[in-house]
Amino acid sequence: MLKDTVLKNRSYRRFHESETIDYSVLKDLVDLARLTPSSVNFQPLRYKIINDKTDNEKVFKTLSWAGLLKDWDGPAPGERPSAYIVILTELSVASNMKTDVGIVAQTIMLGAVEQGYGGCMLGSIKRDMLAESFDIDLDKYSIDLVLALGKPNETVKIVELPETGDTKYYRTNDDVHCVPKRKLEDILI
Amino acid sequence: MLKDTVLKNRSYRRFHESETIDYSVLKDLVDLARLTPSSVNFQPLRYKIINDKTDNEKVFKTLSWAGLLKDWDGPAPGERPSAYIVILTELSVASNMKTDVGIVAQTIMLGAVEQGYGGCMLGSIKRDMLAESFDIDLDKYSIDLVLALGKPNETVKIVELPETGDTKYYRTNDDVHCVPKRKLEDILI
Numbered sequence: 001m002l003k004d005t006v007l008k009n010r011s012y013r014r015f016h017e018s019e020t021i022d023y024s025v026l027k028d029l030v031d032l033a034r035l036t037p038s039s040v041n042f043q044p045l046r047y048k049i050i051n052d053k054t055d056n057e058k059v060f061k062t063l064s065w066a067g068l069l070k071d072w073d074g075p076a077p078g079e080r081p082s083a084y085i086v087i088l089t090e091l092s093v094a095s096n097m098k099t100d101v102g103i104v105a106q107t108i109m110l111g112a113v114e115q116g117y118g119g120c121m122l123g124s125i126k127r128d129m130l131a132e133s134f135d136i137d138l139d140k141y142s143i144d145l146v147l148a149l150g151k152p153n154e155t156v157k158i159v160e161l162p163e164t165g166d167t168k169y170y171r172t173n174d175d176v177h178c179v180p181k182r183k184l185e186d187i188l189i
Numbered sequence: 190m191l192k193d194t195v196l197k198n199r200s201y202r203r204f205h206e207s208e209t210i211d212y213s214v215l216k217d218l219v220d221l222a223r224l225t226p227s228s229v230n231f232q233p234l235r236y237k238i239i240n241d242k243t244d245n246e247k248v249f250k251t252l253s254w255a256g257l258l259k260d261w262d263g264p265a266p267g268e269r270p271s272a273y274i275v276i277l278t279e280l281s282v283a284s285n286m287k288t289d290v291g292i293v294a295q296t297i298m299l300g301a302v303e304q305g306y307g308g309c310m311l312g313s314i315k316r317d318m319l320a321e322s323f324d325i326d327l328d329k330y331s332i333d334l335v336l337a338l339g340k341p342n343e344t345v346k347i348v349e350l351p352e353t354g355d356t357k358y359y360r361t362n363d364d365v366h367c368v369p370k371r372k373l374e375d376i377l378i
Binding site for chain 2: 001002003005006007009011027030031032033034035036037039040041042043045046047048049067068088098099100101102103104105106107109110111114120121123136141144145158167168169179180181182184187188189
């Protein structure tokens, strides 16, 4: 059932870094994205797959992790992602296609979960640095989102919102990452 | 496999209108959306479920269908959607969360396909008219997307791009809706 996959698809930020992801697996995930709906069928999105140790480090340096965890700078060496898929827009085709970006990002993540991986969508990116590292022409492409992928090495739990209504995620003393989700009745209007 | 569902999840615009969709099914689809990632975990999206004949007509009037099919005004009576899910953003929480919108829209569509339904994401909406019909306060909510849902009653086929590179979808003489999709090698950079 899709619901099982959706539930397993938590935002993971710590991984078994030694567990690599084959290029062919990542390519299949992009192929899933290829088959999704696109506004006016423009299909302006492009994908850069990165799964090599040196390149992974270059991507990692450009990312900010879990803005709400003020005391945590992101995954330590050994628990970093094994691969990344950078989602870009080819600007000669269309621009500002954020809905398309969400569609493909979620599809890729669900596919990754099905393959036993997991990850996180990251939008806080040093775009100029990433572009320079990988010779991406920012006149030609926008960098929309980075999907960090790996074999998850943390427990992420959906919890109820506290009485304050605060949606901030947090970690418990025993290192469980808790994500308050609104109730169904609170999102139906 | 997710890929089967992704492949089955074409944009359908003609339906067996007489096949209704239970409110509980639609609520479960929104529940799937509830469990998806949200930027900074804000969860600003809200959902209005419509599956009643009179209300369906009100929604239908506000929608533009298949902008690229110039000779087609949208589904005729009898082949119109049986239900809609309107995706809105609660503006006091966040605004312009289009990536979130894409994430939930695709998740709902995949869930609908799994339940034997299908549909189309529609962004060309007479928002003022829709808001008026359903007492939606546009100072409080933005209307982001309408998901039209039903039991599909058309054949939609993925085809290769023509040599011109044109991505416009079209209908063949035998009424098959063809959607040219880029090749995998053309979207990898």
